[in-house]
Amino acid sequence: MEDFQKSELRIFSKRIRSHSFRIELDILSVIHGLRPAYLWDKCLASPEEIQNFVRAFTGRFSTSSCKYRYKILDVLVLEESVFVVNLEALIDHLGRLVNDSSFPFIDVSFHLQKPALVSAGQSLTMNVIQNVENELRKYWEIQQQTESSHEPSIIKLSCDTLWNLTALFGILLNFPVIYWYNLETQRKGDNCLGMTTLRVHHIFGQINFMGSLIHHEILSFSIPKCVHSQIQQKICMWFFMLKNIVSSLCCACFEDIELISEEKVLPAVAL
Numbered sequence: 001m002e003d004f005q006k007s008e009l010r011i012f013s014k015r016i017r018s019h020s021f022r023i024e025l026d027i028l029s030v031i032h033g034l035r036p037a038y039l040w041d042k043c044l045a046s047p048e049e050i051q052n053f054v055r056a057f058t059g060r061f062s063t064s065s066c067k068y069r070y071k072i073l074d075v076l077v078l079e080e081s082v083f084v085v086n087l088e089a090l091i092d093h094l095g096r097l098v099n100d101s102s103f104p105f106i107d108v109s110f111h112l113q114k115p116a117l118v119s120a121g122q123s124l125t126m127n128v129i130q131n132v133e134n135e136l137r138k139y140w141e142i143q144q145q146t147e148s149s150h151e152p153s154i155i156k157l158s159c160d161t162l163w164n165l166t167a168l169f170g171i172l173l174n175f176p177v178i179y180w181y182n183l184e185t186q187r188k189g190d191n192c193l194g195m196t197t198l199r200v201h202h203i204f205g206q207i208n209f210m211g212s213l214i215h216h217e218i219l220s221f222s223i224p225k226c227v228h229s230q231i232q233q234k235i236c237m238w239f240f241m242l243k244n245i246v247s248s249l250c251c252a253c254f255e256d257i258e259l260i261s262e263e264k265v266l267p268a269v270a271l
Contacts, residue, residue: 015043016053022059025207025216027084030073031058032254033245034205034218035174036090037076037083042069047082047154049215054084054152061153074139076172077156078165079168083172087155090172094133098126104231105167106224109181110269116226117231118180125167125180132157132168166271175221176238177231179271193269197225200262201235203242206255218257225263 016023019042026038040050054073076083076090085175105125107118139155160166162183170178181191202220206213223231239259246254 018047019043020053022061023053023218024165025205025209025214025219027054027057027073028207028209028253029205029218030086030096031082032249033089034242034254034257036093037085037172039169039173040082040084045082047075047077047156050084051152051154057185058152058253072152074138074152075154077154078168079159081165081169085155087136087143087174091136091140092134092172094129094136094171094244098130098133104177104234105180106177106194106227107181107192108179108224109185110187110192111185112192114196114226117227125164125171125178128160128163128168129171131160170221173219175219176235177221177223181271191269191271193224193271194267196269196270197263198222198264198266199225199228200264202260202262203239203257204260205246205257208253208255213255221271222264 023040023042026042029035030038041163045053054075056074072086074085074087076085101119105118106115108115135157136155139153143153150228164180164183167178167180179191184233200222203218205216208214223235242257246257
């Protein structure tokens with residue numbers, strides 16, 4: 001990785017170079033199967049710049065003796081947001097959710113006095129997941145028939161105006177519970193989470209990277225305390241699954257992961 005830092009990074013903009021170390025750690029969690037997608041949010045970059053970064057970084061693994069779960073990553077564009085994804089893993093992830101009627105959604109619509117659990121059917125999100133899965137599967141099948149399957153591709157999906165992107169993004173990032181609100185009855189982003197006690201969960205990984213053992217936050221998500229007890233078992237099962245993935249890795253890159261929780265009350269919460 002030292003060679004990558006010194007030579008490959010020179011071709012990228014200063015804003016990417018200044019965040020490259022943390023971005024690489026985030027991409028490692030996708031490479032090793034801890035999540036199917038990473039939201040590129042540490043600096044501004046075009047899809048083409050991100051594609052080149054992913055190509056350069058993952059290319060380092062093509063001749064590595066380290067075994068890892070996935071190596072071919074792609075760039076997924078949804079409106080103005082960009083994700084680095086493992087396409088096959090993401091399709092599998094979406095397929096499992098479509099068939100999981102018990103997956104928890106939390107209704108945080110503005111008109112509610114407090115957040116409340118709703119079923120996947122009530123949230124009207126499963127149709128969106130099915131549509132996204134079908135579109136991504138078309139891209140994947142095309143990739144398998146061409147040499148492009150060995151190169152990062154830029155995949156652009158058109159978003160319906162009725163898609164709840166807050167819920168969709170949470171699903172893509174493999175959160176164990178998803179925030180949802182009714183787009184037909186309120187403005188985008190409005191919610192009832194302000195001044196609500198939240199349990200904020202952070203997943204940290206112990207990562208061997210560039211000769212150092214690094215304590216790095218892989219992802220974080222929040223759950224209103226008022227519904228936490230109803231879905232605590234779901235969170236524990238989800239985290240146990242992540243622990244099993246780390247334990248099964250042949251590569252010593254991820255040594256362990258841990259879950260740390262805290263309570264917060266914020267005057268407003270942006271979604």
